[in-house]
Amino acid sequence: MDLLSFYNNSGIAHLEWLNLVMIIIGILFIYLAITKDYEPLLLVPIGFGVIVGNIPPIEGMPLSVYAEGSVFYYLYLGVMKGIYPPLIFLGIGAMTDFSTMLSNPKLILLGAAAQIGVFLTFIGSLFLGFTPEQAGAIGIIGGADGPTAIFLSSMLAPELLGPIAIAAYSYMALVPVIQPPIMYLFTTKKERIIHMKPPRQVSKKEKIIFPIVAFLICGLIAPGSMTLLGMLFFGNLLKESMVTERLANTARNSLIDVVTILLGFSVGASTQAQTFLTGQSILIFILGAASFVVATTGGILFAKIMNLFLKEKINPLLGAAGVSAVPDSARVVHAVGLKEDPTNFLLMHAMAPNVAGVIGSAIAAGVLWSALGKF
Amino acid sequence: MDLLSFYNNSGIAHLEWLNLVMIIIGILFIYLAITKDYEPLLLVPIGFGVIVGNIPPIEGMPLSVYAEGSVFYYLYLGVMKGIYPPLIFLGIGAMTDFSTMLSNPKLILLGAAAQIGVFLTFIGSLFLGFTPEQAGAIGIIGGADGPTAIFLSSMLAPELLGPIAIAAYSYMALVPVIQPPIMYLFTTKKERIIHMKPPRQVSKKEKIIFPIVAFLICGLIAPGSMTLLGMLFFGNLLKESMVTERLANTARNSLIDVVTILLGFSVGASTQAQTFLTGQSILIFILGAASFVVATTGGILFAKIMNLFLKEKINPLLGAAGVSAVPDSARVVHAVGLKEDPTNFLLMHAMAPNVAGVIGSAIAAGVLWSALGKF
Amino acid sequence: MDLLSFYNNSGIAHLEWLNLVMIIIGILFIYLAITKDYEPLLLVPIGFGVIVGNIPPIEGMPLSVYAEGSVFYYLYLGVMKGIYPPLIFLGIGAMTDFSTMLSNPKLILLGAAAQIGVFLTFIGSLFLGFTPEQAGAIGIIGGADGPTAIFLSSMLAPELLGPIAIAAYSYMALVPVIQPPIMYLFTTKKERIIHMKPPRQVSKKEKIIFPIVAFLICGLIAPGSMTLLGMLFFGNLLKESMVTERLANTARNSLIDVVTILLGFSVGASTQAQTFLTGQSILIFILGAASFVVATTGGILFAKIMNLFLKEKINPLLGAAGVSAVPDSARVVHAVGLKEDPTNFLLMHAMAPNVAGVIGSAIAAGVLWSALGKF
């Protein structure tokens, strides 16, 4: 127990510059969350987790998320076993109001179109030499849905979970930066100023029946989406049934908060530079960026195609909201719309493709999982 | 990966009409919860769980509660290991006010009498050929206490947990339908209009000491009831001690809500038609119905027997509240009493046998467990 | 299944007078918590846990925390695996305001000085024949920090966790009794009436940056403290970042409450007389008392030493707050200060060494763990 052994038991002794890079990235996440308000509820936990995960642990001591028996290992189990994402979906369901979608079914298809980003990225990943399982997990980044991405990669390619999760959340946070240029590129001013008809009011009855029927449809078509969508629609039923408000309340507050804290922190803590800063990760970030661009484009173009057949034209900006990244992309659509015409309020209409996009990417995840998973 | 394999990976391909029956039952639960207000906090989660559990999962994929490693499997562990029920008892303890019981000790015995339903059902189940363990688990349905029933069956007969839990909660929800006829059958108008003396006020000191002493008595008599009653009285002490209000508050809100969501959902999801719709289940439902009738009758008749010896007569309707099913049966007693005499307020008096019934069935469960369990 | 076997399955049959002693101790804890307001949020759960843990369980039945597969066993896992303490630190971080410490850095050193209690107790324990691992776990009682003590003993000497945890919390609760005499013994009236300069206001920016930098410093110096301090500073960042208030709110309310309930109860339930009432435990309680005395003395004397070099004298009473036991010892300092001079408000100043003491003992725990742990 001399000075040297004390030094060897310290973190400085083992700190590599790669760890420093990651620590700076973690701090950057926190900085962006606080100053730019980018998805702070996720970037702050992830960012601090990245810092913690890059303090070199002592050889053989149960400290890191990868050291079996450590506390962080147990917290990370909720990620590896795919338990946190469905619980977050439960809370999201309990805070999501589907009425705009119920009042404007046409817009749902935009949420489907945006999933082209998932499958083209899947193909691109295969092309770049990833295994089918890995390609599926990378593709889902295009779903722009953090929990879905984490869930699918924990099932298909746990070895890539870190980079996939970080990529997904980074780009979700950057939606206000990524989407607008694409929106301007593919739409004309004339299209951007299209007003949408105010939707009809939705009855309580419709709202209560919806989660049940929607789950049956999705579950029967793609049982692989049962875990995520079962929880999403369960949460929504708790919200709409009116007789379980206290459960919905806990699901969308205490429960989702606790799970968000643990998920964000432990995902961040899993990004040790030595395993995280690899060529694969860089490829994943490139593919992820591409998937967001493709998804946004897909949504917009499909809206324009629909307009060829519709009397009442859709504002193609709404297509960009199909990417989900709820509710950020809907906000972006609203902002861009307002810039063109200060009397054009798209926020509410954008929520329809937005939530449809969540369902869409969950179905896509179910399909990829059931087709590519090894059972 | 051709169309056929896609079809085979879908749920429709494997959906049997038995699953449809269960799905309809699940929807029925939700409908009753919303329109009739029958135990909605349990029937809604159970109902949706039933729907989820009857979407045919893909062969070998970790989806259902029975597929090791699936998310639902992990959520269901809290049921199989008997962890959720004591936590719910913790919350119930933190929301239960024992003062009406403390102010009227005589009525406690009604909560004991009603447990005759447990033991007669136990004998009936043996008679019908169930094993002693199974018979014990089925008998506890007569305790009219969901968590107790789930706890005991997870310990004695996990293979019957689904039907027993569903039966217990269904009949608890149907208490307003089951009990009144029996109450009218066994009581005269003259008895039903008996007024109870307003109880004395209970001092804070009595309330604080009660959970400790009550636990010692029950624990020393039937250690098998330690897990459930330890938590129940612990929660009550948190409530009454006045210095731990914030803990009691969390126990009776966030904590019990989260556990209720997970317990209800996963119990529901465990009712896959193929394993659930069996002759045994039908027998269990018949025995369960009988146990509620016997328990109610036992409580009422015992009250009438007590009246033979008491100067101050007890309103025998209160006996029906001994079944627990807190607080529904107490409400039913109150309602029936009001119908006879609009100035007769039995609700508060009924709470005494009602909570005593919870303790009684927990003791019964402890006895059955310690005597019939294989260790 | 005759009367005898029923009797043998009861608790009375196996109750030993040692259990009675423990049950009385449990009741005493609850009594002190309610009447004297000593750490009620911990003494009430621990006290009731002690009562539950000393009801003799039935041979071979999964009831006690030590019976694998029992519910209490699963709740106790959070203690044995060291999971609860970091979660409590997360909540504490989310409720701690470091600004007084930020505005008066000098006082931080008092929190370091008090840790002498940890290491002298470590030496004392070795002297009395405890193994190095055990000695380290016992020493940390001097940290006056329940979660830290539980965490370290679960890692170094799980066999002593019960007595160490009970000793730590008992003495933390008795801080208002233990510290004042020592404070009067080692300080002159002239010293006790020293007024502290009101601290400068701390900017939001400082508060946000602090948890990140402080964690990096501690983590790099003593990675073994990463688990506890990572969570502590993570919680504090959630609090200060302003954009994650809802997470901080859940962390310092629902989350910490649930964990406190489970930790207190299961630690209490682990104190079965047969394993708890040993000579070792008595030694541990003596050593624990000594450690609190040494820590308090160390803090006070170090403050007096600092005064030899400082123009602006420190009130040496503040040294006693370095023991942490947040916020009790700070309150004691405040009270003693007021008694000498009703215009001398030390509470806020005392919070600085108080929270510094938490960090200090976490570092000490990290050092002891990494040096003495078997990996």
Add this chain to the structure above:
Amino acid sequence: MGFHNLTQPGLDALQFSLMGMGLVFGGLLIIAIYITLLPRLLKLNQSKPQQVKTSENTSSGEEEEILLAIATALHLHNNFPDGDERITWKSHGDMESPWLVSGRMHSLNSRKQTNPWNH
């Protein structure tokens, strides 16, 4: 199926059930006795005057009943996670809610008698 199932090796169902009921009754009976004796142990006499009042004056007794019934109803509404969701929920969102007021009164009471050991 049949009565022979009621007597199995190591288990006489009827005897066992009798003993089981015995334990249930025993436990709750002891609790009932304890509850009856405790007040005398604690020498609580604040209960007597009230009983006198109610015996001499039935109408006020009825009022009391009504009040107590309402109190219990409130207690159930506030505390029990049962069907009365709209109300429970209201008591979260709506600040003018009567339940909340009652809650406030309750808190005042318990504040009046902070330390239950010295009154």
Add this chain to the structure above:
Amino acid sequence: MGFHNLTQPGLDALQFSLMGMGLVFGGLLIIAIYITLLPRLLKLNQSKPQQVKTSENTSSGEEEEILLAIATALHLHNNFPDGDERITWKSHGDMESPWLVSGRMHSLNSRKQTNPWNH
């Protein structure tokens, strides 16, 4: 790396992706159809008058749009754990918060129509 990766034993990536997109579209399309049909099944006609109103009167339609936009914004502010923390948080601590008021109104509405099955 290369196109050969797109056709592997048991997996034709392009065909698979097409079918995958097909399922996604299929699922959401069925949901869309269901949503379109349901109101007729439920014979809900409370929507029509409103649409008439908006068609005959655009200005009020615009106002409506604004109101609805505000409502949605409120909904997002209140429910979504997104960046608008200061507001979400305010709605906890601060009782005069406008969001809360809206929340109260919302609760009133839903109280008006307690049982959704009989209106």
Add this chain to the structure above:
Amino acid sequence: MGFHNLTQPGLDALQFSLMGMGLVFGGLLIIAIYITLLPRLLKLNQSKPQQVKTSENTSSGEEEEILLAIATALHLHNNFPDGDERITWKSHGDMESPWLVSGRMHSLNSRKQTNPWNH
């Protein structure tokens, strides 16, 4: 039992303890130094005027002390799960509670300086 226990193979208890205390002091000392330097790095000068005020005017300084002491007490009451339950709890149920008011003020402050990076 005995001093021989203090020197065991691979562990010299006294030396180890000294180094341990060294690390504890080292860590907290570096933190203290960092805290002392940071404000200068951030060029915060909003602190100076205050110190001037207190030095020239002791009475106001005392008042300030009192206010700060109260503020800290409030902070402890509101945040720490310690014995002051009745109060903590009150701040849940009771809307007129002074703590709540202070909380509201606090929230107002932090709203004034939304982005800490540009003030």
